Amino acid sequence: MSELLGVAVLGAGHMGADHVRRLDRVVSGARVAAVADPDADRAKEAAAGIDGVAVHTTAEAALDAPGVEAVLIASPGEAHEEALLAAFARGLPVLCEKPMVPDSAGALRVVEAEARGGRRLAQIGFMRRYDPEYRRLKSLLDGGRLGRPLMLHCVHRNVSSPPHFTSAMLVTSSVSHEIDAARWLLGQELTAVTVLRPRPSAGAPAGLIDPQFVLFETERGALVDVEIFVNCGFGYEVRCEAVCESGSARIGEAHTLLVTAAGAAREEVPQDYLVRFADAYDRQVQAWVDATRRGRVTGPGAWDGYAASVAAEAGVRSLETGTRTPVVLAPRPALYDPS
Amino acid sequence: MSELLGVAVLGAGHMGADHVRRLDRVVSGARVAAVADPDADRAKEAAAGIDGVAVHTTAEAALDAPGVEAVLIASPGEAHEEALLAAFARGLPVLCEKPMVPDSAGALRVVEAEARGGRRLAQIGFMRRYDPEYRRLKSLLDGGRLGRPLMLHCVHRNVSSPPHFTSAMLVTSSVSHEIDAARWLLGQELTAVTVLRPRPSAGAPAGLIDPQFVLFETERGALVDVEIFVNCGFGYEVRCEAVCESGSARIGEAHTLLVTAAGAAREEVPQDYLVRFADAYDRQVQAWVDATRRGRVTGPGAWDGYAASVAAEAGVRSLETGTRTPVVLAPRPALYDPS
Amino acid sequence: MSELLGVAVLGAGHMGADHVRRLDRVVSGARVAAVADPDADRAKEAAAGIDGVAVHTTAEAALDAPGVEAVLIASPGEAHEEALLAAFARGLPVLCEKPMVPDSAGALRVVEAEARGGRRLAQIGFMRRYDPEYRRLKSLLDGGRLGRPLMLHCVHRNVSSPPHFTSAMLVTSSVSHEIDAARWLLGQELTAVTVLRPRPSAGAPAGLIDPQFVLFETERGALVDVEIFVNCGFGYEVRCEAVCESGSARIGEAHTLLVTAAGAAREEVPQDYLVRFADAYDRQVQAWVDATRRGRVTGPGAWDGYAASVAAEAGVRSLETGTRTPVVLAPRPALYDPS
Amino acid sequence: MSELLGVAVLGAGHMGADHVRRLDRVVSGARVAAVADPDADRAKEAAAGIDGVAVHTTAEAALDAPGVEAVLIASPGEAHEEALLAAFARGLPVLCEKPMVPDSAGALRVVEAEARGGRRLAQIGFMRRYDPEYRRLKSLLDGGRLGRPLMLHCVHRNVSSPPHFTSAMLVTSSVSHEIDAARWLLGQELTAVTVLRPRPSAGAPAGLIDPQFVLFETERGALVDVEIFVNCGFGYEVRCEAVCESGSARIGEAHTLLVTAAGAAREEVPQDYLVRFADAYDRQVQAWVDATRRGRVTGPGAWDGYAASVAAEAGVRSLETGTRTPVVLAPRPALYDPS
Incomplete structure (x- = not known):
């Protein structure tokens, strides 16, 4: 070409x-x-x-x-x-x-x-879905070597949130990445979401509910938990552990340059998603x-975009009501059937 | 002497x-x-x-x-x-x-x-409380360098459960360690517990609800989550991450002998708590x-033993009812005031 | 454009x-x-x-x-x-x-x-020189935060050598990468080379001197050691530790997917340089x-290609004679002056 | 009792x-x-x-x-x-x-x-010989799973040397630990030693040859290299990698409390051998x-003490002469035959 x-x-x-x-x-x-x-x-x-x-x-x-x-x-x-x-x-x-x-x-x-x-x-x-680590994890899960996935433990941390970031945006803008990643890694739709609110960090802007702890249930009984903490102050971290029936696999802990100096072995943590996910x-x-x-x-595709917005909306409702909220999707058009 | x-x-x-x-x-x-x-x-x-x-x-x-x-x-x-x-x-x-x-x-x-x-x-x-890793974590949290703890993420896995182990015993016998560790690390009493039930692993004995995912709330608003999985099949793992206002600290990932052979770098995982916690x-x-x-x-002391049994009982009730269950302690006798 | x-x-x-x-x-x-x-x-x-x-x-x-x-x-x-x-x-x-x-x-x-x-x-x-890990190391050394580099410890392992690979080719084909990396990382020419011969591995083809241990001296007194082992059988590993006056930095130990299963935490080791260095x-x-x-x-440039071939030739002589061999370069044309 | x-x-x-x-x-x-x-x-x-x-x-x-x-x-x-x-x-x-x-x-x-x-x-x-990591390595080597050991790569670093520490003492007092560890791990006597002198660190006291790079040969052809650096300034590090015919095993990189804060994931490095080897x-x-x-x-036993002092003396001679120096032991009395 x-x-x-x-x-x-x-x-x-x-x-x-x-x-x-x-x-x-x-x-x-x-x-x-x-x-x-x-x-x-x-x-x-x-x-x-x-x-x-x-x-x-x-x-x-x-x-x-x-x-x-x-x-x-x-x-x-x-x-x-x-x-x-x-x-x-x-x-x-x-x-x-x-x-x-x-x-x-x-x-x-x-x-x-x-x-x-x-x-x-x-x-x-x-x-x-194009990050090499996520792809290796997806490939491992699909290969079946570790048995069926039972749980995903996710961590998603930003150094600080942009101005005007709202409590709802922790779900709609940040956790939406985990919503899609969970659906894709597990090959299952989400069925319910619960948003828990630990006491906010002193490092968060006044009024912002940060961190939050979000739980997703899936159609075949897997459980997904996500720590979202957008004013953690110390780095950009995205981690995911898939706990399966006969093994566990983790990504997001890569270290590539290990520096030992001044009494500590250090690995620099990226400060920004554009660094972590540039590739x-x-x-x-x-x-x-x-x-x-x-x-x-x-x-x-568009179905994935739609499913993410439904789950995010349910998450915002759970954040407001404090209760478990179902995720209800419209029927999926045949165009989006898995090939 | x-x-x-x-x-x-x-x-x-x-x-x-x-x-x-x-x-x-x-x-x-x-x-x-x-x-x-x-x-x-x-x-x-x-x-x-x-x-x-x-x-x-x-x-x-x-x-x-x-x-x-x-x-x-x-x-x-x-x-x-x-x-x-x-x-x-x-x-x-x-x-x-x-x-x-x-x-x-x-x-x-x-x-x-x-x-x-x-x-x-x-x-x-x-x-x-006598494990060197837990003590280093406790000392770090008490030193205040990372700010106030907001969340604890805990993982507790056994290769397999003993005969006659019941679903309630995942809470009363296994998670009781995390109950005490959380109270001790945070210096706070637990106030509520919620036990979630992902679909059981095919590796668990028939009828055993394994794994479980347990959430504790504390009196000053911290959130503690515990994955308990007593038939994970692959090793004995006890991990704990304390997420604080300005940093996070993790234990339970020690590696001491790293073997590279046959296409992989391997760290052997202990099979037994008597190995992991012998010291x-x-x-x-x-x-x-x-x-x-x-x-x-x-x-x-005895107050810690009592508090653990109250939290474990509340956990068993939550496992049975599927709902968040308060942890209610009797008044603490002055004998147990922190010195 | x-x-x-x-x-x-x-x-x-x-x-x-x-x-x-x-x-x-x-x-x-x-x-x-x-x-x-x-x-x-x-x-x-x-x-x-x-x-x-x-x-x-x-x-x-x-x-x-x-x-x-x-x-x-x-x-x-x-x-x-x-x-x-x-x-x-x-x-x-x-x-x-x-x-x-x-x-x-x-x-x-x-x-x-x-x-x-x-x-x-x-x-x-x-x-x-285009590998992200090497570039981070180069940037760290050039920044001067760790002081002057004193030693480089290098490991270079292949699963197996191609047919017709000779003992000299361990130096000319494999160690030539470390020759260039050392010159580039340190910003110094090499001045002498010594090739040591531990007893060959039983996994090496008959007659092949594998592994070898190669020492380079540089014009400003740094020491570079390289383990080259082209029939290690277990993976493709390229590691480098730069030991400096006030700290040490290591690359080549990246782990990105950590799998815990069957009694061990495993990180897969790539089998091929095309995987490790694809990027x-x-x-x-x-x-x-x-x-x-x-x-x-x-x-x-061409000067780097020339310098590498002189050092490799000296290495082959040292392999044959068992003695320390000087690396002697022709005068460098002004065209190659560092800008 | x-x-x-x-x-x-x-x-x-x-x-x-x-x-x-x-x-x-x-x-x-x-x-x-x-x-x-x-x-x-x-x-x-x-x-x-x-x-x-x-x-x-x-x-x-x-x-x-x-x-x-x-x-x-x-x-x-x-x-x-x-x-x-x-x-x-x-x-x-x-x-x-x-x-x-x-x-x-x-x-x-x-x-x-x-x-x-x-x-x-x-x-x-x-x-x-009583450190748990060294014992696991010894046990792995003796088990034979990785084949015959071909090389040991050792690193031995101190924050700073005591007053009156001489260049010879890097060998006699510090490297003597590696001398015994190598003899014990490999089950072989040392036969020659070569001490190389990279340009000294600016952090070393005037006149002290620090770091040094020491090579030992053994009676069955293994090669042992030791970086000894007693004024590295940043921590007490003792590492050892055994490279065998079908795998490699490393100790001395244990991490037990991983702290992520202020842009880096850190593992504190002990400052002192009494911390590292207390146990x-x-x-x-x-x-x-x-x-x-x-x-x-x-x-x-006494034979091990004797063998270490002969190898250390040969090392000091090599440091002085700049040449490879044989290690020659007296005949071993039958009392010290391995049982």
Whole structure:
């Protein structure tokens, strides 16, 4: 192959600009054909130095730009539904950042629209599925050597939360990664969620319920627990232990440079998800470009985006009510049957 | 010092015989003065080869044997209350294996009897408090360097459960270690317990609810979660992570001999608590002998034994009802005020 | 940028075909413009499915093919000198697999030819310089936080050696990686080498001196020791510890998936350098393409290839004579002065 | 057993006083019967608070004190030969701190004296043989699962050296531990030693050759390398990797409390051999007391002390001459044949 896939990138903020850079310089087989952002200057800045890019202020215009064969949506979550429907209308393959659509009703509309079209077009940006550690764990679980998974113990810690981060966003923005990872690793839907509230850390902003401890139940009886702590102060840590019938497997404890100095052996902990998952972002986009050029969708799809939003909404209700809350999904269209 | 403390050992089963050996050959400053077991042959066998030991079939007779200055109770749990009261009546210091008394009503009677006597005499065999790793963790938490503890994540796995082990015993016999460890590490009483039931492992005996996932809340808002899995098949693992406001600390992952062979780097996992905690048992008894010779009680006491039995009973109720169950303690006698 | 760099790949064996795949599917900004191999079928097979590739049986023809702007040499080592000189004659930038030239006399001729041209064109395939762990170590050493490096302890193990691997090749083919890594990490030339011969392993082919233990001295007094063991049978391991004046740092012990099962906690050890260094190969070629498109050479150059061949030759002499052997370099042309 | 073994402790300095405390309070089955030190006050201070201890200023007087059945020699190395011969003359079992006798000629006289007596009486204080990690490694090697050992890679680091520590003492006082450990682990005598001198650390006192890199060859072709670095500044580290024909095993990397805080996962490194090997000292003396009470010697003996002093002397010569130096032992008396 040598023809490059022309991609329109919607959104030129932090994440969008990073995807523009990635498509231009890291990923093989693609080129940036258009960039759209309501802020024209921001769009121009992201596109600077790249040959043959159309710059627009609306998604529609970018989708219709010459040479656009696929779409990468990195605009704010509220704009995703409209952008996805516009891409579907044009038959364009899409890679859409998470959350697919923030509310589950909108997410369901996207699922239904894609299902009506009869062809899978959307991949959702659950990039952990492309992290080498998660993939090794998935492969181990699928191989069956350790028997059936019984529990997942997850830890998800950030140094600090961004301004305006709310207690609900610990579930909808942070734990949503574990929601997708659990569904994918276990191959099961979630059926209930309980959010527990230990006394907040003195390091959390006033009023923020941080940390939280979240429990998921699954359709075949597995239990998933997640510590989410977004103002832990000391590093970015994502760990997962799968406890199975005849063994346990853990990821997220990699150490690569062990320094012994001043009375301690130290392993530096990354401070940021862009460090920890840099490779996963690259692999995700490369895999999407490769599959798209072959006319396929191989990553997590609209159904996964919908299921994550339903579970996240149930989590927010549990956080508010303090009680176990069922996760109830609409019937799954046949388009999303596992192959 | 050279005078040896004369100890009566009650119970000459597996644990009792091991304590006889320990007092005779490992611990400094003590000697076995009497051994009692309803099975006289078993008592004789445990005492074989030791000079000057009286062998009896009743606890009372052993307590009254010449040279007995202290008592180590390793008889079955049902016999503990009577033995403790008999020791208190004679003013003898006691080291009593856990559970102090299986039911909380009996445990409370022991607390009240000791309180009436006005002098602390009993130490309870929560030997994890003497494990070097737990002690380093306790010392770190008490030092305050990591801020206030918010959560404890605990894992407790056995290769297989003994015959006749019941679902309730996962809480009363196994998790009771974490109950005491959590109270001790955090310096807080437990206030509620919830026992969750993932689908049982195919490796568990039919009818046994194994694994279980147990949640404790504490009086100052910490959350403690415990995976208890007594038929995990692959090793004896006891891990604990304390998540604090500005750091996290983990024990139970020690590796000491790392073997790389046949495509893997391997660390052998101990198969048995007697291997993992051999040192803790030795240190516990040495510390008890040392303190007793100086007329003091420095280890966990009758109040700790009582609090553990109340929490364990609440856990069993939660296992049966599936709901969160409060842990309600009687008022603590002044004798047990922290010094 | 969107113009793709046209690359001629010389050699379509195992390594060459892998580079063709990498340039076509992994690396951004390049395309395969020509493939050459004396075996025309092999060249065609490597080029299959790629648009616009010229296939040739000689290096010269491939270098002259339309659209060729740079050269990747992956032919056997004996063919490198001629290919490098041909590339230099055409002013083409080159990435040349190691060894640059097997004998140091030929390597010096390459250095002199490039120096005469007055412009750096060649990068040598010491891909460890692109491994994330090595880069973190290099960055730590350069930062000076641990003081001056005093010693490097290196381990280099292969599961088994290929057929026809000779005792000298443990030095020239395997330890050559440590030769370059040591020069790069320390920023110093090597001055002497001593090869020690423990009794060979029963797992080594008859007559092969395996393992060997190699010592390098450097111009500013550091000591480098390398265990090379190419029939260790159990895995591919590359470790390096830098011992500095105020601390030590180690790489090569990464663990990413820790499996506890059947009585042991296990970390799988990769069996192959293509697994361990897959990422380094990708990053090396991407970095070369990126620099070449900007008209620069940023990686290890012809001088590094020459220095490695001199040290390797001295190592082979030490292996034969059993004595410490000086490493004597020709004067370094100004072209290779550190910038 | 309940009769306590009466022990005379010779030397009441740092090490002697620690052994007095150990015999009195830690070890089971022994009591301190006499303490001797030329400094009478120091001897009295060490014996304070212990019942029935004779205090003397000469070794002879202490050996002849009532109740003395065994001797622990912790006086300066120059006094060991006379004390050992005095103990042999009285038929008293001895535990003698290392070095047994500083010069190999004196060490040989001790061996010959014990051999003339026809009965093994002396154990030498190579306490690493009682460290649980070393014992697991020894047991693994003896089991043969990994095949024949080919190499040992050893690291031995101290935070700083005591005043008046000389370059030769890096070999005689520090590496002597590795000398004994290598002989014991491999079950082979050493045949040659080479001491290499990297440029000294800026952290070493002026004139001290620190670090050094020491190579031992053994009678069946194994190679042992030792990094000795006694002013590393950052911690006390003792590591050993045994590379065998079908696997490798490492000790000395234990981690027990892993703290993640302030951007790093940290394991504290002990600062002192008394922390790292506290347990080994206790186990060594307990094992010696246990064996002595049964009339046996089970630990390293006078031959091991002699062999260590010959290898250390050869090491010092190699350090001075810069050349490989043979290690030549006198014929081994039959008394020391392995049983």
